[in-house]
Amino acid sequence: MILNYIWIFLILAGVLVGIVHWILTGQADIFTEMLNSTFSSSKTGFEISLGLTGVLSLWMGIMKIGERSGVINQMSRVVSPFFTRIFPELPKGHPAFGSMLMNLSATMLGIDNAATPLGLQAMREMQETNPQKDRATNSMIMFLVLVTSGLTLVPVSIMTYRAQLGAANPADVFLPILLTTYFAAMAGLISVAIAQRINLLDRVVIGTLGGLTLFVALIIWGAMSLPQETVAKWSGIIAALLLLGVIVWFLVAGMVRKVNVYDAFIDGAKDGFQTAVGIIPYLIAILLAIGIFRASGAMDYVVNGTAWLVSLMGLNADWVPALPTALMRPLSGSGARGLMVDAMVQYGADSFVGRLVSIVQGSTDTTFYILAVYFGSVHIRDTRYAVVCGLIADVCGIVSAILLGYLFFY
Numbered sequence: 001m002i003l004n005y006i007w008i009f010l011i012l013a014g015v016l017v018g019i020v021h022w023i024l025t026g027q028a029d030i031f032t033e034m035l036n037s038t039f040s041s042s043k044t045g046f047e048i049s050l051g052l053t054g055v056l057s058l059w060m061g062i063m064k065i066g067e068r069s070g071v072i073n074q075m076s077r078v079v080s081p082f083f084t085r086i087f088p089e090l091p092k093g094h095p096a097f098g099s100m101l102m103n104l105s106a107t108m109l110g111i112d113n114a115a116t117p118l119g120l121q122a123m124r125e126m127q128e129t130n131p132q133k134d135r136a137t138n139s140m141i142m143f144l145v146l147v148t149s150g151l152t153l154v155p156v157s158i159m160t161y162r163a164q165l166g167a168a169n170p171a172d173v174f175l176p177i178l179l180t181t182y183f184a185a186m187a188g189l190i191s192v193a194i195a196q197r198i199n200l201l202d203r204v205v206i207g208t209l210g211g212l213t214l215f216v217a218l219i220i221w222g223a224m225s226l227p228q229e230t231v232a233k234w235s236g237i238i239a240a241l242l243l244l245g246v247i248v249w250f251l252v253a254g255m256v257r258k259v260n261v262y263d264a265f266i267d268g269a270k271d272g273f274q275t276a277v278g279i280i281p282y283l284i285a286i287l288l289a290i291g292i293f294r295a296s297g298a299m300d301y302v303v304n305g306t307a308w309l310v311s312l313m314g315l316n317a318d319w320v321p322a323l324p325t326a327l328m329r330p331l332s333g334s335g336a337r338g339l340m341v342d343a344m345v346q347y348g349a350d351s352f353v354g355r356l357v358s359i360v361q362g363s364t365d366t367t368f369y370i371l372a373v374y375f376g377s378v379h380i381r382d383t384r385y386a387v388v389c390g391l392i393a394d395v396c397g398i399v400s401a402i403l404l405g406y407l408f409f410y
Helices: 001-027 030-067 071-086 096-108 114-126 137-149 156-164 170-196 203-225 229-257 261-278 278-293 298-312 320-328 333-347 350-361 369-378 387-410
Strands: none
Touching: 001 030, 001 278, 001 298, 001 333, 030 071, 030 096, 030 114, 030 137, 030 170, 030 203, 030 261, 030 278, 071 096, 071 114, 071 203, 096 114, 096 137, 114 137, 114 229, 114 261, 114 369, 137 170, 137 387, 156 333, 156 350, 170 203, 170 350, 170 387, 229 261, 261 278, 261 369, 278 298, 278 369, 298 320, 320 333, 320 387, 333 350, 369 387
């Protein structure tokens, strides 16, 4: 329901701003740009889904091998003590636990192409026990908010962009990005836990989160004690090795248990293809609203208005040029990435703004894209409070990014 209101708001706000722009300037070309944005957004939505087809077929095929070889069940049992606390609707050892663990692990390693199909597999497994097939369950909401918070231990892509744009030390944003995504993830987890009345003071929950905090602290210590070029190089290598290791692990386990791994892969790949086709309408719908909102100039008015308000209050406004990236981040991953690159080109990769937009880009994931794709894959229409909790994580991530930007680089 909330996603419905946001969708309507983006479209109507965009149209209203376009009309105001026409009245004030007399330029009717804005309507042509808005109309063209609807066609380009539809095309983009289809192209994204088409691009996902191969990746989904690949990883859902691999996941099917893991499922039939029993590896997924083994993984589910390992994480079950913690997951049964934050996903109390799901029974102990539920197959979705293994898929969720692999999805979150891929996200932490910055392997988005692998994370998406693993997450969709988890959604399909949770949907099997959903009594209301068009309404999101508590477990689905918790999982999606954790995904949208985008906890990333290795922001390889951002460091790569910074290197290409001439940053003297491309990995100097590693530490603030790690801290920002961690704060966003904790905010998302706590907001959903409050909504679902989950006891976060449970010994297992506290122990797991404490262990994760210690792990993050060790990564920070290691990153600070090594040359940044070494961190950037080995983070990508380790991520690739772990991913290949999962594939080999599943194949070997299937062979040991005498599973026909080829047939299992084909069956999973077929499911991946059908899933990719099924999300097209949902993806086009959200990209359509975002496209109209952007083409109308509404985003520019928000940014300029914020800059004026901050200056009026007598506060430092040096962070405002990063605001377009921050506002676009929950709406469009490619849009936010383009705005990040544009800011680094305009101000310099090693400028305060250049570093700040990098931290903002790594702060959270693309909330509305993820909700459209993940819920669309299982035909969920009533998303309940998923959008609200996802945006809470986004706001926490963006505010943390700005504050940490000032702390580290101003």
